[in-house]
């Protein structure tokens with residue numbers, strides 16, 4: 516009960532910190548070394564760097580647009596060069612904005628009221644204060660009991676421990692299901708925490724599955740598991756491998772597209 520009361524107080528405190536609606540937008544403040552140009556009706560801020568190069572160069576990344584110009588080149592030439600590449604500049608900047616928005620959507624706030632993607636659904640993080648206990652799921656809520664001053668690192672550690680335990684149980688069950696149905700049994704398997712791989716299979720017959728797959732929908736998890744099981748028959752990505760995948764998981768193309776479209780998986784691949 517005490518925990519619920521504290522949660523309500525925390526909710527009330529959060530509401531008080533909401534920004535006031537109707538406040539006038541602050542005028543843009545240019546950082547040192549930054550300039551602004553109007554391209555196709557949009558104001559575009561950029562950082563101007565001088566260098567010994569002979570031509571004007573452009574680069575766009577998560578920090579925005581950087582223009583590198585030779586020392587003797589004046590503002591009019593820089594403006595003209597930017598105007599000539601306006602379509603490219605605006606398109607690239609839009610791509611980076613969308614990427615940043617996708618990452619922000621995916622980033623979990625490890626606190627009371629944060630949401631966690633779980634098997635294609637979303638779990639609401641609820642913190643119970645006062646005593647430390649294993650997290651438990653109650654419908655669409657994940658209850659995490661922690662003692663003392665609760666930090667987001669503690670919440671993350673506790674929730675990820677729970678996610679890994681769910682992954683271990685679910686993956687074992689799915690490996691057993693597909694293995695028994697198709698007569699393919701890995702010599703051993705383990706959870707991995709790889710940053711760049713959803714799964715892998717080695718020549719000695721062992722399979723590794725990334726625990727973060729529990730964030731994705733169940734059909735995508737099944738596809739990754741079948742992909743790795745198929746490697747126990749075909750250690751390559753040739754046509755015979757893909758027909759083996761289709762035998763294990765007929766709708767694999769749909770699941771494979773969903774895996775590739777997963778925003779957190781841009782840098783992830785599968786072996």
Ligand SMILES: [Zn+2]
Pocket residue numbers: 742746751752785786
């Ligand atoms: Zn593969």
